[in-house]
Amino acid sequence: MISVSDISKSFGKKGEIKALSHINMEVREGELFGLLGPDGAGKTTLFRIVTTLMLPDSGLVTVGGYNAVKDFKILRSKLGYMPGRFSLYQDLTVAENLTFYASIFNTTIEANYHLIRDIYVQLEPFKARRAGALSGGMKQKLALCCALIHKPEVLVLDEPTTGVDAVSRKEFWQMLRRLKDEGITILVSTPYMDEASMCDRLALIQQGLILDQGTPDGLVSGFPDRLLSLATPDIYRAKAIVEKIDGVDDAYIFGESLHIKTAALNEKAIAAALAAHGVAAGEVRSILPSIEDVFLAKMHDVS
Amino acid sequence: MTMANNTRFNQLKAFVIKEIHHILRDRKTLLVLFGIPVVQIVLFGFALSNEVKNNRLLICDQAHDVHSAMLITRLDASKYFDVVGYVSNPDEGTDRLRSGSAHMVVVIPSGFSADLRHSHETSVQLLTDGTNPNLAATIQLYVQSIVNDFRNQIFGKPDIPYEIEVSPRMLYNPQLKGSYTFVPGVMAMVLMIICTLMTSVSIVREKELGNMEMLLVSPMNAMTAIFSKAIPYLLLSLMLVTVILILSVTMLDVPIRGSILLLYLVSLVFIITSLSFGLAISTATNSQQVAMLISLMGLMLPTLMFGGFMFPIENMPIPLQVLSNVVPAKWFYYSINDIMIKGLGFGAVYHRVLLLAAYAAVFLAISYRNFKIRLS
Amino acid sequence: MKDRILDTDMSIEAHNLTKKFGDFIAVDSISLQVPRGEIFGFLGANGAGKTTAMRMLTGLLRPTSGSAFVAGYNIATDSEQVKRNIGYMSQKFSLYQDLKVWENIEYYGGLYGMSLRQIKEVTDLMMHKLDMDQERNTLVSQLPLGWKQKLSFSIAIMHRPRIVFLDEPTGGVDPITRRQFWNMIYETAREGITIFVTTHYMDEAEYCGRVAIMVDGRIEALGKTSELKTQFGASSMDEVFYMLARGAKRNE
Numbered sequence: 001m002i003s004v005s006d007i008s009k010s011f012g013k014k015g016e017i018k019a020l021s022h023i024n025m026e027v028r029e030g031e032l033f034g035l036l037g038p039d040g041a042g043k044t045t046l047f048r049i050v051t052t053l054m055l056p057d058s059g060l061v062t063v064g065g066y067n068a069v070k071d072f073k074i075l076r077s078k079l080g081y082m083p084g085r086f087s088l089y090q091d092l093t094v095a096e097n098l099t100f101y102a103s104i105f106n107t108t109i110e111a112n113y114h115l116i117r118d119i120y121v122q123l124e125p126f127k128a129r130r131a132g133a134l135s136g137g138m139k140q141k142l143a144l145c146c147a148l149i150h151k152p153e154v155l156v157l158d159e160p161t162t163g164v165d166a167v168s169r170k171e172f173w174q175m176l177r178r179l180k181d182e183g184i185t186i187l188v189s190t191p192y193m194d195e196a197s198m199c200d201r202l203a204l205i206q207q208g209l210i211l212d213q214g215t216p217d218g219l220v221s222g223f224p225d226r227l228l229s230l231a232t233p234d235i236y237r238a239k240a241i242v243e244k245i246d247g248v249d250d251a252y253i254f255g256e257s258l259h260i261k262t263a264a265l266n267e268k269a270i271a272a273a274l275a276a277h278g279v280a281a282g283e284v285r286s287i288l289p290s291i292e293d294v295f296l297a298k299m300h301d302v303s
Numbered sequence: 304m305t306m307a308n309n310t311r312f313n314q315l316k317a318f319v320i321k322e323i324h325h326i327l328r329d330r331k332t333l334l335v336l337f338g339i340p341v342v343q344i345v346l347f348g349f350a351l352s353n354e355v356k357n358n359r360l361l362i363c364d365q366a367h368d369v370h371s372a373m374l375i376t377r378l379d380a381s382k383y384f385d386v387v388g389y390v391s392n393p394d395e396g397t398d399r400l401r402s403g404s405a406h407m408v409v410v411i412p413s414g415f416s417a418d419l420r421h422s423h424e425t426s427v428q429l430l431t432d433g434t435n436p437n438l439a440a441t442i443q444l445y446v447q448s449i450v451n452d453f454r455n456q457i458f459g460k461p462d463i464p465y466e467i468e469v470s471p472r473m474l475y476n477p478q479l480k481g482s483y484t485f486v487p488g489v490m491a492m493v494l495m496i497i498c499t500l501m502t503s504v505s506i507v508r509e510k511e512l513g514n515m516e517m518l519l520v521s522p523m524n525a526m527t528a529i530f531s532k533a534i535p536y537l538l539l540s541l542m543l544v545t546v547i548l549i550l551s552v553t554m555l556d557v558p559i560r561g562s563i564l565l566l567y568l569v570s571l572v573f574i575i576t577s578l579s580f581g582l583a584i585s586t587a588t589n590s591q592q593v594a595m596l597i598s599l600m601g602l603m604l605p606t607l608m609f610g611g612f613m614f615p616i617e618n619m620p621i622p623l624q625v626l627s628n629v630v631p632a633k634w635f636y637y638s639i640n641d642i643m644i645k646g647l648g649f650g651a652v653y654h655r656v657l658l659l660a661a662y663a664a665v666f667l668a669i670s671y672r673n674f675k676i677r678l679s
Numbered sequence: 680m681k682d683r684i685l686d687t688d689m690s691i692e693a694h695n696l697t698k699k700f701g702d703f704i705a706v707d708s709i710s711l712q713v714p715r716g717e718i719f720g721f722l723g724a725n726g727a728g729k730t731t732a733m734r735m736l737t738g739l740l741r742p743t744s745g746s747a748f749v750a751g752y753n754i755a756t757d758s759e760q761v762k763r764n765i766g767y768m769s770q771k772f773s774l775y776q777d778l779k780v781w782e783n784i785e786y787y788g789g790l791y792g793m794s795l796r797q798i799k800e801v802t803d804l805m806m807h808k809l810d811m812d813q814e815r816n817t818l819v820s821q822l823p824l825g826w827k828q829k830l831s832f833s834i835a836i837m838h839r840p841r842i843v844f845l846d847e848p849t850g851g852v853d854p855i856t857r858r859q860f861w862n863m864i865y866e867t868a869r870e871g872i873t874i875f876v877t878t879h880y881m882d883e884a885e886y887c888g889r890v891a892i893m894v895d896g897r898i899e900a901l902g903k904t905s906e907l908k909t910q911f912g913a914s915s916m917d918e919v920f921y922m923l924a925r926g927a928k929r930n931e
Contacts, residue, residue, distance in 0.1 A: 038853035039824055051520050053678045072676075077522045085513035091328045092321065103317030104521045104528075106310045136725050146517070162851070165724035165879045166917065167924045191851040194882045194917065206853060236869050252858055253865050255885045255904050292882070295854045 001154060001185045002027035002050060007059035009045055015057070019045040020208045023059070027187055027201075032180045034199030035189040036291070042208040043189040044084055047158045050187065051081045063154055077105075080152030080184075082143050084159045090132030094123050097131050098145055105150035115182065116145045119175055137168025144175065155179065157188040161195065173198040196291035204295050211298035216291065223289040223297060225249060228260040228270060231282040241277045242270065261293070314523045318531035325505065326535055336497060340489050340543065344550045358406040358442050359387040361396050366415035374411065374427075374453055383445045393430060400432045407431045407442055419457070486551040487639035490570070491610050491632040492603075493547065494540050498577030499584070500598040502536050506585035507594040519676065526674060529585070533578045540574045541567070560646025569642065569656055573635040576659045577602075579666035580631075586673035606632040631662050690715050690842045690873035691736060695745035698731050705731040707896035708745060713889075715841075718864060718874040720887030724924045728896040729877050730846075736875070737844055738762050750841035763791075766835035766872075769846030774831050776820035780811065783819055784834060791838035798837075805833045825856030829863060836867055843867070845876040849883065861886050881917040890916070892923050899923045 004025040011017040020042045027033040035043050048054040050061055052072035061068035066075050088097050098120075102109050113120070119141050126134065131142060140160055147155060157176075161169045173195065180186055180200075188199070196202055196216050203213035212219055232238045238258050242251045247264035260270060267284040289297075326333065360378060364371050379386040387405060390396045396408030410428035412418070418425035429446055431439040506529060509515045518528050544567070551557040559566065580602060588594045608614065609627035616627050627633055634655040641647040691713040698706040706728045713719045723729040734740040736749055738758030747754045750764035774783045781802060788798035806812045809829055819827060828848065836843050845864075849857050864886075868874050876887065884890050885904055892900040892907075900907055900923060904916055913919045 038856075039851035041853070048516075048678060051516075053516060053519055055677060073522075076520050079520055081517065081520045083513040083516040089321065089325070089512075089514065092324055096321070096324060100317050100321045101517070101521075103313050104518065104523045106314070106522060150521075165924070166881055166920050167724055167927070170917075170921055192880060192882075193854065194880070236865070252862065253886070255887060290882075292854045292857075296858065299853070299855055 001029040001031070001064055002033075002187060003060075003062045004046070004050065005060050007046070007049060007056045007061060009042075009049065009054070009057050018208050020049075020056075023205075023208075023210055025203050025210060025213065027185060029185055030180065030183055032176060032186045032188070032198070032200045034196060034202035035187065035205055036191075036193065036196055036202050036295070037189070037205035038191050040207075041205045043191075043205060044158055046205070047081075047156055047187070047189060051079055051156050052076060077150070078153045080147040080150065080155040082147040082155075082157045082160055084162070084189075088131040088139065088143055088146065091130060093128050093130050094134070094142055095127045097142060098149065101146040102149045107150050109149065112149055112151045115151055115179075116148050118178060119145055119148075135168075136164045137171070140164055140168065140172055141175075144172075148179070153185065155184050155186045157186065159189050159191065161190055161192065169195070193290065193292040193295060204291075204298060206295075206299055206302070209302060211295065211302060219291060219294050220289055223294050225261050225263045225297070226266070227287050227289045227293060228262065228265075228267060228284055229254070229287045230258045230260065230270065230274075230284045231256060232258065232274075232279060234279060238274060238279050241274060241279060245270070245273050259287070261297075311524075311527065315527065315531045318523075318528060319534050322505075322532055322535040326539065332501070336493070336539075336543065337546065339496075340493050340547045341550060343489050344486075344547070344554055357382070358384050358438075359404065360384045361388050361390050361399055361405040361408040362386055363390045363393055363396050363408055363410045365392075365413040366411045368416035370416040370419055370457070371411045373457075374450070375409075377449055377453055378409065378446070381445070381449055383442065393428070396430055400430060403432075405432075406438070407446070409446065486547065486555065486557050487636045487643065488610060490544060490547050490639060491573070491606060491635050493543050494570070494574055494635075495577055495602055495606055495632065497536055497540050497543065498574055499581040499602050500595065502533060502578055502581035503584040503588075503594040503598055504591050506532055506582070507588055507591050510589055511591060516678065519678070525676060526671070529582060529670075529674070533582065536581075537574055537578065541570070544570045557643065558646075559643050561642035561648065565649055565652075566639065566642050569635065569638045569652060569659075572656050572659045572663070573631070576631050576635075576663040576666070579663045579670065582670040583666040583673070586670045586675075605630045609633055610636050631659055634658050688715050689713070689748070690717070691719075691747070691749050691875065693736070693745070693747035696732070696735060696742050696747050697744045698728075698735060698740060699743045704896050706735065706742075709891075709893070709896075709898045710745075711891055711898065711901065713842075713873055713875065715873055716868050716871050718868050718876065718886070718888045720884045720890035721875060721877040721893070722879065722881070722884055722890055722920060723877075723893035724879060724927055727893040727924070727927065729893055732893070733844060733846065733875075733877060737765060737767060764841045766838065766840040766843035767846075768831050768835035768843065768848060770828075770848060770850050774819045774827060774834070777818065779816050779818055780806075780822070780830065781815045783830075784837065787834045788837060793838055801837050805837065809833060825852050825859070828852055828856065828860055832860065832863060836872060840872065842873040842875060845874065847878050847880075848876065849878075850880070881915065881920050884916040884920070892920060894923050894927050 002025075004023055007020055007023040008018075009020040011019055023046060035046065037043055045054065049056050050063065050068060052068050052075050055069060063075055064078060066078075068075060089100070092100065098109055123138065123142055123145070126138065131139065134142065144157075144160065147157070161172055164172065176186055176188065176198070199216065201213065201215050202219070204211040204219070212222070214222070230238065235253055235256070235258055239251050239253060242248055242258065242260055245265070247269075248260055248262050250261040252259055267286060271284045362375055364375065375386065378384050388399075390399065390408065393408065393410050396405070396410070399405045400408060408430040410430065412426060412428070415425055427450055429443055431443055433439045509518070519525055548559065548566070552559060581598070584594050584597050584601070588597065609616065609623070609630040610632040616624055616633070619627070638652040638655045641651050689712055691711065693709060693711050695708045695710055696706060697704065697708050709732060721729055721733070731740065735742050735754060736747060738749070738754050738761040741755055749761045752760040752764065754761050775786070778786065784802050784805065785795075785798055788801065793801070806815060809826075811826070811830070814822065814826075819830070822830070832845070832848065849860055852860065864874055864876075876883075878884065887904065889901065889903050890907065891898045900910070900919065902910070907919050908914065908916065911919045911922055913922065
């Protein structure tokens with residue numbers, strides 16, 4: 001549905017700021033695809049190119065078969081887009097905002113009400129309230145309604161959950177799942193690693209490079225090393241000792257436990273090494289890496 | 304085709320309604336907008352009605368004949384003037400003006416009667432304290448009309464070639480304009496604030512809030528979006544022109560001697576010029592502060608400086624006078640002045656109106672060229 | 680009531696701390712103790728009262744009722760002393776972008792009443808530790824986001840406060856920077872500085888020693904993350920939080 005091939009984009013007078021370099025990415029029809037990366041990784045730039053708002057320096061983007069550069073007029077009527085900074089019209093009411101966007105997109109609230117119904121019922125009690133007086137979660141819901149009102153085939157959401165609390169975030173992702181079930185292809189970006197599991201597939205992006213892409217499980221299973229977790233009362237000493245063991249790549253404190261990244265060693269070897277230093281270690285067990293661990297490993301590979 | 308026109312109209316309508324909401328909900332700005340002209344005109348009217356009566360007049364009668372005596376009696380009889388004394392020469396009068404003990408010296412030249420009778424022409428000189436220009440201008444007009452009445456009474460209808468030329472010489476501010484110039488000035492100011500400043504800031508705000516991205520990806524032609532943004536401000540401007548005119552006529556007794564229709568036509572052209580300048584600013588900037596700065600420095604300041612209603616352009620050094628020609632408000636101001644005060648017709652102002660229209664065309668061309676269908 | 684408690688092993692002690700704005704009870708009788716050197720996570724949805732609670736603890740707001748001691752000083756009667764003994768950093772509060780790195784350090788050092796000689800010593804140490812010796816004269820605006828975060832944390836603790844308050848410190852940074860950042864936090868805690876961190880990102884909560892979860896102005900859960908997960912039968916803090924916050928009535 002969305003095909004990004006070999007896209008590069010630089011900014012600055014001499015193009016010295018490389019925002020994207022040779023990005024390749026494929027979003028399939030009806031998929032909920034996540035673009036995961038920290039601030040400044042190039043997510044917004046890529047989305048702006050996909051939504052025809054920006055021209056790439058090189059490479060090709062097609063959405064539903066249409067060229068994002070040449071066919072931008074056709075594409076603009078097929079796309080739903082929620083920009084990252086998007087904050088609605090604060091001085092207009094909920095209903096006025098929605099009516100406005102419906103008219104701009106040549107439609108009415110009634111025409112596509114079934115699409116936004118689930119979301120809009122939560123907003124309806126506040127219909128006459130100005131958008132500026134809504135909570136962060138409510139604002140995001142309204143913004144989503146506005147982006148959906150013309151029944152787009154592809155929905156592009158730039159960091160919709162940034163600055164929204166955990167409960168609202170969860171609800172927001174549930175809404176996206178439902179829209180996906182309606183057959184809408186969704187491309188969404190987020191800086192939060194813990195949202196990766198909500199996507200069908202995702203791409204990891206850092207400094208304008210795609211580090212990896214695939215399903216959440218696929219990415220995790222591609223983690224090259226073993227990740228061990230160890231609980232100990234003397235966590236700082238344990239960390240100092242573990243870091244010095246040959247074969248340990250990385251050790252970091254994770255709340256009450258110590259996480260150890262290693263390619264060569266197993267649970268027993270670690271426990272033995274600690275015992276040798278007189279550190280009372282609890283159980284050392286193997287754990288599943290998180291997307292963050294995968295991201296870290298890939299970042300090390302690149303640099 | 305009708306289908307397309309229909310959707311375009313709906314989009315336009317939605318946009319205009321939204322914009323009107325923005326304007327109406329920003330109560331403070333609206334209050335300021337209507338407040339500026341009201342307060343200015345009310346204050347000015349107040350100042351006028353309080354100060355203009357019982358002005359102290361000095362007479363320098365160098366003629367001492369029957370007609371000069373008649374004129375003096377007539378002046379003294381007016382409720383606007385009290386003759387507070389006589390001086391023997393203009394210099395003495397000047398000293399009294401400087402000390403503030405008189406507002407004006409009327410100099411009647413020797414041989415006043417004889418000149419009237421024989422050469423059918425004579426002149427009365429007025430020396431005025433120009434430190435309060437508005438007051439000076441007003442009393443000067445009063446004297447002028449009294450002298451005209453006097454002439455008419457003696458010589459009959461005004462088309463008879465008997466002439467008393469009143470030659471006012473305003474001390475300290477010799478190029479002073481009449482007090483009515485105030486009204487076109489307020490109009491130019493307010494229109495500039497609404498059309499240029501408010502429009503540019505409100506478009507740039509859409510960019511800042513990310514709404515412009517949303518509009519760009521919508522099927523609505525973004526240029527249409529921007530034009531429909533201008534419509535409410537145009538309506539608002541016309542409303543304010545009306546308010547200013549009504550206030551001027553009722554509070555300041557400013558006449559509208561020319562055609563009201565023409566007055567609105569000229570205002571409309573000036574509004575469009577200012578709007579297109581606002582558009583040009585908004586397409587060139589991305590932050591509200593910058594838009595505001597450019598509007599203020601690029602337009603408001605020159606308007607105040609060179610618009611002709613605060614500082615007389617004729618007094619400025621030649622380079623500044625030349626520079627003043629670039630300021631659209633100057634041409635608007637002169638046109639309004641000509642229509643309202645002098646009662647001139649389209650023939651007298653059309654060249655200025657064309658100039659304003661040319662400005663609008665240039666600004667619109669710049670906006671069109673700068674306008675991007677994508678983000679930079 | 681004595682103004683100063685002697686038991687300074689407790690960095691923060693709050694008893695029934697309450698703040699009302701008119702009829703609205705922003706913070707409803709919360710009590711908590713944070714021992715010295717602990718990393719304490721303070722979680723809650725928007726509008727749960729986190730910010731108000733933190734403003735009281737940092738001496739910016741007077742409580743309506745209840746009491747709290749921070750670094751041994753009463754927040755109601757001794758807020759100046761409280762402020763002198765705490766550090767503060769948030770993602771929103773940031774360094775002056777148009778000043779150089781050393782200028783920022785000097786400015787904030789001065790603000791905390793440090794002498795120029797002290798500031799110089801601390802700066803040398805800090806630059807070395809952050810591996811930023813080359814960047815002293817760099818404008819802050821030109822630093823990568825991660826470096827800025829680490830720098831502002833270092834500045835928040837440069838006057839060796841007893842407690843440092845972190846308000847959503849790591850939003851949007853890359854994983855490497857985040858891990859480095861948390862390493863700095865652990866080191867700081869180990870040196871005996873108490874960390875009080877607010878966040879609404881649950882993966883961040885997992886890094887904390889103990890957490891408190893606020894819902895509608897009250898503390899609904901408090902304990903080690905492992906304990907809370909067991910208590911609520913959840914596999915992650917995210918689930919715990921969702922179970923608690925879902926029932927919230929307030930929304931900003």
